[in-house]
Amino acid sequence: MSWTERQQAMLQEIGIRLWLPPEAQPAADAAPARPAPGSEQVAGPAAPRLEPSVQPAPMVARGARPTGVEQMDWPALREAVAGCTACKLCQSRKNTVFGVGSEEAHWMVVGEAPGEQEDRQGEPFVGKAGQLLDNMLAAIGLSRGEPPPVPGEGPAGPERRVFIANVLKCRPPGNRNPEPEEVAQCEPFLRRQVELVKPRIILAMGRFAVQSLLQTTEPIGRLRGKPHRYAGVPVIVTYHPAYLLRNLPDKARAWEDLCLARELMRASRD
Numbered sequence: 001m002s003w004t005e006r007q008q009a010m011l012q013e014i015g016i017r018l019w020l021p022p023e024a025q026p027a028a029d030a031a032p033a034r035p036a037p038g039s040e041q042v043a044g045p046a047a048p049r050l051e052p053s054v055q056p057a058p059m060v061a062r063g064a065r066p067t068g069v070e071q072m073d074w075p076a077l078r079e080a081v082a083g084c085t086a087c088k089l090c091q092s093r094k095n096t097v098f099g100v101g102s103e104e105a106h107w108m109v110v111g112e113a114p115g116e117q118e119d120r121q122g123e124p125f126v127g128k129a130g131q132l133l134d135n136m137l138a139a140i141g142l143s144r145g146e147p148p149p150v151p152g153e154g155p156a157g158p159e160r161r162v163f164i165a166n167v168l169k170c171r172p173p174g175n176r177n178p179e180p181e182e183v184a185q186c187e188p189f190l191r192r193q194v195e196l197v198k199p200r201i202i203l204a205m206g207r208f209a210v211q212s213l214l215q216t217t218e219p220i221g222r223l224r225g226k227p228h229r230y231a232g233v234p235v236i237v238t239y240h241p242a243y244l245l246r247n248l249p250d251k252a253r254a255w256e257d258l259c260l261a262r263e264l265m266r267a268s269r270d
């Protein structure tokens with residue numbers, strides 16, 4: 001297997017060291033190794049926790065989830081999520097976080113729920129964890145935006161594109177674990193997103209997303225390394241980038257998971 005310079009750089013960024021033939025070593029070694037994203041969080045003193053200036057959220061009246069989610073198109077689904085008041089998370093959110101990426105992508109990434117920055121920006125996987133996710137995806141040639149051109153190839157097709165969503169579309173206050181009733185209310189939105197995107201593979205990231213999608217209480221360590229299914233789509237289980245920022249040794253396992261997903265995709269095309 002050969003790696004482009006860009007992929008080598010991305011792999012260094014996510015903390016994966018490649019064996020390279022001797023003639024390739026100088027280029028790979030020329031750039032000083034940058035610390036992996038988030039590694040300073042492990043090595044350095046804990047950063048003081050900054051409490052956001054909390055403005056009391058306007059009280060939103062709870063209501064029922066819109067009906068007919070299973071038949072909605074993209075605009076209707078976006079509108080339904082934006083106005084959803086089906087669980088109590090609507091009362092503390094700043095923004096709903098619908099998802100981002102290509103609606104025709106062959107790859108889908110599913111995380112658990114928005115954090116503080118995602119809630120502010122209305123986009124999933126932002127900040128350091130989002131940066132790490134983007135680097136992990138780039139290492140296998142994927143992007144949530146426009147994939148970088150590959151020399152000799154035309155514009156990137158859906159096989160290099162990703163749609164990213166969470167199980168929950170609103171932030172649980174204080175990043176607490178989602179409650180079963182919240183998951184039950186929100187899950188039809190994700191299911192419809194999967195039906196509309198029609199991905200060839202889903203990367204489920206983090207314990208909560210994995211257990212919600214697969215309806216299991218098994219830990220990630222027992223679920224990794226083999227394909228599962230959600231709504232008829234193969235699911236590969238891996239660690240959440242925010243977890244990987246705090247647990248650097250598990251980056252190698254996450255890389256194995258990405259490689260397994262890529263092998264599955266290749267096999268499905270053959």
Ligand code: SF4
Binds near residue numbers: 169170
């Ligand atoms: S978390 Fe989901 S079900 Fe709850 S209010 Fe937000 S969009 Fe609606």
